[in-house]
Amino acid sequence: MAMILYNGPTSPFGRTVKVTALELRAPVEERVIDVYAAAFLDDANPLRQIPTLVLENGQALYDSRVICAYLDIQGGDGSLYRAADAWALQVRIALGIGLMEAGLQRRMEILRPDGERSPSVVEKLEARIGRAIDHLERAAEELAAPAPRMDQIVWACALEYTDFRFTTAWRATAPRLAEWLEGFARRESMVESRPA
Amino acid sequence: MAMILYNGPTSPFGRTVKVTALELRAPVEERVIDVYAAAFLDDANPLRQIPTLVLENGQALYDSRVICAYLDIQGGDGSLYRAADAWALQVRIALGIGLMEAGLQRRMEILRPDGERSPSVVEKLEARIGRAIDHLERAAEELAAPAPRMDQIVWACALEYTDFRFTTAWRATAPRLAEWLEGFARRESMVESRPA
DSSP states (O other), X not given: OOEEEEEOSSOHHHHHHXXXXXXXXXXXXEEEOOGGGOGGGGGTOTTOOSOEEEOTTSOEEOSHHHHHHHHHHHTSSOGGGOOXXXXXXXXXXXXXHHHXXXXXXXXXXXXXXXXXXXXXXXXXXXXXXXXXXXXXXHTGGGGOSSSOOHHHHHHHHHHHHHHHHTOSGGGGTOHHHHHHHHHHTTSHHHHHHSXX | OOEEEEEOSSOHHHHHHHHHHXXXXXXXXXXXXXXXXXXXXXXXXXXXXXXXXXXXXXXXXXXXXXXXXXXXXXXXXOGGGOOSSHHHHHHHHHHHHHHHHHHHHHHHHHTSOTTSOOHHXXXXXXXXXXXXXXXXXXXGGGGOSSSOOHHHHHHHHHHHHHHHHTOSXXXXXXXXXXXXXXXXXXXXXXXXXXXX
């Protein structure tokens, strides 16, 4: 019996877990669900959020950071977190997750009906997205380690989610990041997990 | 020179870091800022979010999970994360963080001006808060380890934030959790960090 990954069709957090599982060749069976109608998920994860990983013994793991760390340990040698400065790596991961969160919140805001949308919230989120990308562009050399590494996976999923839901225009002011992504995006794990 | 913790006056994430630092007697100097006017923070943390910890060498750490793990390692023996099942501990931490996020999102939603509020978003967040608390009530014995432990700190801060911004009514249906919190809330770290 494999581990079961409850996932959404386009979640950047879910994709991060999927890419991680593919890179590690972890025996994960993915079930794409509609999380808004997933009351059955509550027993495993009362936050009713994807990704949620259910282990063979029934134990549920979340959120994406916990799942990725678990898969990495199971994979053997903690290899996706190797780094000269482990804390800088963790901060890059947190920054990528912040970029995903801003993108997802922006998307949710835009999908609201008339009378419930906040232009100033959208504006603040777009500014945050811009600052996050600018910051990493200035430190793009940090992504130039042998792949895959956890910050690379998170950043690739965060940037492609930005492309998918917001804009590809960041490439004009973040050329080093764009070039790096062009290479990383060709990995089998990225191709196989890309939303249709 | 001490580490500098940029913090907000009422953030549950910031309080979690503060309680952690107090428990570990970490040399942290707190600076309470208005994050909405904190453009100076962008160099350290382009997400412009608190808590952000700036180390003596100028390196910035975020988010709260990364900072707490760092302080714990500096404290010596990883003692706040000791647990028979380390993954169950991580999931309890993630659940507490999810409870904080739901509480904070609910607060932000309610503070919106007329014409930008979503009653259905508030309703979903309140349901999530209720499910999270119900879930932990059923597993309240897991909090009965010698204090302090990281899940206890996160849960205490999350529950008191629920009290502070939403409701104390959860105690009626979560008596074991309420009793546990009554004890933990007396810790010096909790008293000293409690918003006025």
